[in-house]
Amino acid sequence: MLRKLYTKKDIAGAVKRLARSIERDFPGEEILFVCLLKGSFMFTSDLVRNIRNPSKIDFMRVSSYGKAMKSGGKITVTKDLEEDVEGKNIIVVEDIIDSGLTLKSISDMLKSRNPKTFKICALIDKKVRREVDVEGDYVGFTIEDGFVVGYGIDYAEQYRNYPEIYVVEENRNEKH
Ligand code: IMP
Ligand code: MG
Secondary structure, three states: OEEEEEOHHHHHHHHHHHHHHHHHHOOOOOEEEEEEEOOOHHHHHHHHHOOOOOEEEEEEEEEEEOOOOOOOOEEEEEEOOOOOOOOOEEEEEEEEEOOOHHHHHHHHHHHOOOOOEEEEEEEEEOHHHOOOOOOOOEEEEEOOOOOEEEOOEOEOOEOOOOOOEEEEOOOOOOOO
16 A cells, blocks of 8 residues: 655755755865666656756666665666766765665775765665665755655565655555
């Protein structure tokens, strides 16, 4: 069962707020946005449409092994960037920070390529679930535990096309 968590309006508001703070931090500077596939494709496309800086967009895909609802910790790059990172303002755009393991590996990897600046922009932060030290510099929503889908975010590849964000709830036969 899906319960609506954020409407189109909530999302548009968050995206605009994030875009304004990015513009404030990088006045007139070029930014290379790194869209982490697949989950952040929709978020990235809305975010960059709201940013007036000279911008480049590139894509990266990593896979982690583990249970469907939890990332496993081991990460392999299945599609690397085509753009050079060295000397550039990098903003990694991610759908969700959960344990932080995915972004920690990506941050370490991209920072070793000597960017000028390195920031993380995440739509959703599940702060209480963090297992490693990584923080979003720009965060849309902070939530407690719970599995979310929609707006690019999937459960077993389903629901990415939904324009709003939902929480997946277990079906309960008994009512309390
Ligand atoms: P982390 O490595 O534990 O921080 O996990 C981050 C990745 O796990 C995200 O990029 C998502 O792909 C996935 N993930 C974490 N929480 C959710 C969720 O609630 N819904 C869908 N995917 C999630
Ligand atoms: Mg992901």
